[in-house]
Amino acid sequence: MDPVDLARWQFAITTVYHFLFVPITIGLSFVVAVTHVAWVRTRRPEWLRLTKFLGKLFTINFALGLVTGIVQEFQFGMNWSDYSRFVGDIFGAPLALEALLAFFVESTFLGLWIFGWGRIPEKLHAATMWVVHVGTLLSAYFILAANSFMQNPVGFRYNPESGRAEMTDFVAILLNKVQLVAFPHIITSAYMVGGAVVMGVGVWLWRRAAQPGASDAADVPMYRKATRLGAVLTLVASLGVVVTGDVQGKIMTEVQPMKMAAAEALYESETGAGFSILTIGSLDGTEEVFAIKVPKVLAFMATGNPNGTVEGINEIKARNAEMVAGIERTYGPEVAVVASDSDADYMPNVPLAYWTFRLMMGLGFASMGLSALLLWVTRGSRRAPTSRWWVWAAVAAPLLPLFANSFGWIFTETGRQPWLVNGLMTTALGVSPSVSVAEIWTSMTVFTLLYAVLAVVEVRLFLRYVAHGAEPFHEPESEPAEDAPLQFSY
């Protein structure tokens, strides 16, 4: 493999892995902040027990999200140094602001939350988790602003003398229209994941506590509460995901028509295009063996009009040559070098885009359906979901939206190819020239193995804590003596 492919694989592996922990961190910090406030306000023991229990699951995940995030930050310079040189003026600023405004807040206030039991005033202590949560949102905002620039470069000009893209309007970068739909889409899907983790863990423990002779039978109401809380969050958030996803589709069609066409494997432009639920064929548009299509849905998704016209890959491809020529006319031949790539056919991997798009939507809708179903079967004063099938539902609950997220990211990042910055710089031109294939192989192997080991450790630890369930209630001392044991210590 050449350095570009290797560096892309490494970025894909480390990013998808990192993004398993990010939505859990965002979503669970919100749930823990809610239960903590519920405890302070109601003094009902189950809220404190749930806060501590879910807090442990949260910190287990936060640890991995943090360490894998540092890898992401270093990787731009390590593997993509020419990209860093080209866009550092624009891309670096949100990254630095993410650290300054978000990471400090998250790390410091999480330290206060973890070690603060009995050490800081109760209300302030509950507030620290809200600060952590706001930190996760800020972090997501800045990193998505940086990513949105790659999807839709705005607020810059090309400087032929320095050979780089230079910022002209920071507000435009922060309020990029791609960003304004990507951020709510990602955040609501993170809430879906957080809700689904609580829902899955809750239903599993509820079912177990409801078994005849269970030692924690008294905890049934608490786990029921957690389950329904998680399910409500998942369901509400999933509605937000659908709405924002719909708007995003239209903006994507506008700024990255090729990505939308690839998502549908639509080769020829079509008026009133149908949405393909499943197409079996060659996927290059020449052969269609079997297809299920919903009429006019794609046209509506892409343009907001059921009779709208969706452009096909072949037409967009014809325009790509024009686009590169246009870049050359506007910015001069130097940028054309940056922009063009003689090997590129200016289209992404269509089967990959087609299937990841479907998996994202399918798993997302399945998750939404599961939360609705769970709320329905547990409504009123109904008994616990004791059927064996609910074990599988508990396992599936967090995985469905989590993998929907992963496929969404694979779609949005690979769908941009061969562009690193859409219409401005190809991926092949962004890679580090001084880094050898052997070095990238080394790092890719190291990260893959290390991440695999950590995944096993974290999942086993997570399951162990879930199986243990919430700790018994202890009334916290409000003013512990100087030499009393700490309520929390390593």
Place this chain on the structure above:
Amino acid sequence: MDYPFIWFILIGVLWTGYLVLEGFDFGVGTLLPVLGRRPHVGTGAAEADKRRRVMLTTIGPHWDGNEVWLITAAGAMFAAFPHWYASMFSAFYLPLLALLVALIVRNMGLEYRHKRDDDTWRQRWDAAIIGGSVAAPFLVGLSLTNIVRGVPLDADFEFVGSLGTLLNVPSLWGGATFVALSVTHGALFLALKADGTLRAEARQVAWRSGLATAVLAVGLLGWLVGTQGSAPVVALTVIAATGLVGGLVASRAGRELLAFAATALTWAGTAAAYFVALHPAVMPTTLSGGTSLTIENAASTPMTLQIMSIAALVFVPIVLLYTAYTYWVFRRRLSTHHMGAPALVK
């Protein structure tokens, strides 16, 4: 003062903050096998584990925030000096890979060690914490010293050396010095934060490691003065040396806060000497036909730097305020009797 120069200083400040803060938690991690032993013959392994827990709890609320200084330093380099960030991170590919691995296993150890009541589990994570705490400052020292020493950059700022280029005597020495100074700094932090026998032993360790640090520091700072010896560099190395000597003297005299502040000054003096020695370059080249990266040719546009400056002006004081608050909240000395039964799952 123009913006690039301001950001050169700010990046120096961020690195200094990182070394001062994470320096002590690296030191505490490195000292786990030294101070986290059975206190004396006849005591059980449980007592040793309690000591380790005290040590880790002293840095518990802080180490994560300390590490953000590194993340911010790297992010600020990316934003303010993209060429510096790009050249440095691609040139130091393998050392930085090793640094990432060290930080990952160490952080996981700090987060996961106490999460299971199982000796094998704890021993493994202890090894991760110790290994990471030694390797990380070594690699940071190696990389920063290499920057000051210069690396082969061609006319396009691209690194043309290999791993062998980076493993030179001054840089390896720099790495060792950073480890030793972390240990001394960490021992003084423990003397300040722990109570009981651990406090007394930490002071003894600080004395011994301080002497070793002094020997290494004389070599490193001597090399720095010998190769880049301008008057300000000499002055800063004197400040660094004074901090180290002062720290040891203050520790002997029982002035623990002063001693810790003094080794913080050593870090600050060392980092400042590095950056002053660099100026006006940010990454000099050792190739005759190469181009050195300088504050001017590596910088972003004034607009980016201006936006970042406003953000730094507003948010750095806020960060410092709430960071100071955490040190205030967790100011109490810790001792083994503070270690209650932790919430462990077998």
